Amino acid sequence: MSWKGSKMATIRDVAQRAGVAPSTVSYVLNGSRSISEETRRRVREAIDGLGYHPRASARTLRSSRTSVIALALPRAAGGLHAVDGRFAIELSDAAHVLGYDLLLTTSQDKAEGLRRVALSGLADAAVLMAVDMEDARIDVVREVAFPAALIGRPADEDALPWTDLDWAEAAAMTVRALAAAGHRQMVYLAPARREVDSRRSYALRGIAGARQGAAGTGCAVEVAHAVDDPARMAALLRELFARHATERRPTALVVQHPSAHHHILTSMYAATGLRVPEDLTMVVVGTLPGDPPSSVLPRVELPVATLAAEVTRLAVAAAEALRTPHAGTGEPDARLLAASVGHLLIPPVLLPGSGPGLLPPG
Amino acid sequence: MSWKGSKMATIRDVAQRAGVAPSTVSYVLNGSRSISEETRRRVREAIDGLGYHPRASARTLRSSRTSVIALALPRAAGGLHAVDGRFAIELSDAAHVLGYDLLLTTSQDKAEGLRRVALSGLADAAVLMAVDMEDARIDVVREVAFPAALIGRPADEDALPWTDLDWAEAAAMTVRALAAAGHRQMVYLAPARREVDSRRSYALRGIAGARQGAAGTGCAVEVAHAVDDPARMAALLRELFARHATERRPTALVVQHPSAHHHILTSMYAATGLRVPEDLTMVVVGTLPGDPPSSVLPRVELPVATLAAEVTRLAVAAAEALRTPHAGTGEPDARLLAASVGHLLIPPVLLPGSGPGLLPPG
């Protein structure tokens, strides 16, 4: 078979074996011109016989297409959310569906990895995960005119194509639903303060949505920030729920910190003496689909697979737009890239959970 | 700057601007021969001035090195563990440390993705995650003589280099520690039956270790398999802990299903009326470092970062071994590849957790 010790077969070996020209083999391979059935069969046979497989580097050098999409993960301090890994895998699947491979780029210092991948032509386009409101990586891809699409809604919505869950509406809808169910006091436990300080889009929009959802309902919504340390989180929960007289104690807790809600759920009783859901209604925003502990609670899921598929589509579209020469000048046009910008804001769905729902305890 | 609309700078542009030969620029770039300080400086200036960056495809075509490592994720039915994504990210970091990028390959049908990546020369080596005792991907990489290393200990330990947590010892050590603390009856909740049916290495070895650990202690260890569905899991917990008379009820639960222990922790009381840790000692095997809900429990952590670093090292070593010509014949030798096989079995550490430890309730 195709033992790698000797030289591997090339397109010329195939041509020779099939008794045709190398170009004919190439055409058979990528079907860009009509080939007689007989020739095609002979070429196919030679390919199978030699175990031939085209070399990606030669293809890319010639055609300047890689069939690779780069994924720029954030990798900020402390930010090792389970959701990042889940996205990586879903994106890999989505890319394969479109005929692409996925290259991981944990961009650490000022998006250096992303810039390197773009400049060295390792990928045709990039997907940027977990964007900040003003993201340095956005400047990088624009500077080097590299096709890219974002998971996350940046402040400048027209700079690049993006897709995102509508976090603001997710939070607002949740707060409104709790208010309608009769809650008067609630706590919105937002992502850790570091996420807010680094202006992560989902965190800021979620908080804004919670405030906006409360407006007009007459509900009091206190916003707090999750902390990583278990002991400090327990202290925070005590502070939030134990400092009030019983009749003024919040009756609902909305958690937007996706990686903290397990911990909250398991430590709530020990920390505050309150049981979920008997003594406290808890709703989670941004859970991963298929997570059993979340499925008992009312929640808004983060549609990871949909987001992955959509952002991949947008990235590929951007790559194609850049490759297509402009009608007038014959050159690929930066404005064309901007014009191809598309958005997709996914409307949140509030799922009931298998528990007693949103009604206040008692 | 380096606007992509026009043609991008090549090594010849740099050479011209610096007044040297293209090869000189190449040598400055990869330092494989001594260059005068003056020349080096001029070349550097030209590179910066033009915003030049070498094209990866040209490099690869010429040198047949990609500086890319492929990661073959399993992607079996239902197997979307949080640990997979976490590994992907840690591996990406580990690869970057060694100067490699990481290409994701969600190998679905009979490792087709992996075979394609190997044959098309997209990567220098592969890392195979979550291997089965007899893994089809092992046959694939051997068939095409592609350098690879495994996360997970296969049945044939000498086929390829691998690294793994010593799951058998982790389970045995846990059971022994519980027995020493005074437990007489315990439950070992192993990974889902599907993991066992597909002969996942960590699952089989964990179960074997639990049994072996029990032998000689006089302890009764019942092995059960986690299930995904919350309702069925609750039923299982009831079955395991509620069917015995109180004095014969198991007093300890060891959970090896890494993605299920959150759910078990949150649903145990509702399902059985037992509280952790007041009424039941619970130990978790294979938790992810930094997971707050796990840190309250006694546990054996899965050292993801270490495993990622080690397996990357092994994969790169395998790639280099294959590239090095055999002393005698001048050809790279398949036996050399086999001889370079290395293993690393990481000894488990039983962490105490922030709770009351291993002592039986009451």
Added chain:
DNA sequence: CTGTTAGCGCCTTCAA
């Protein structure tokens, strides 16, 4: 210490 040159394997225009 530096320059010249021959490809690596493939795609694609041009010619038949």
Added chain:
DNA sequence: TTGAAGGCGCTAACAG
């Protein structure tokens, strides 16, 4: 419907 030939950008062997 097919063949011949040039070159994508880079590295490394050979020559000075």
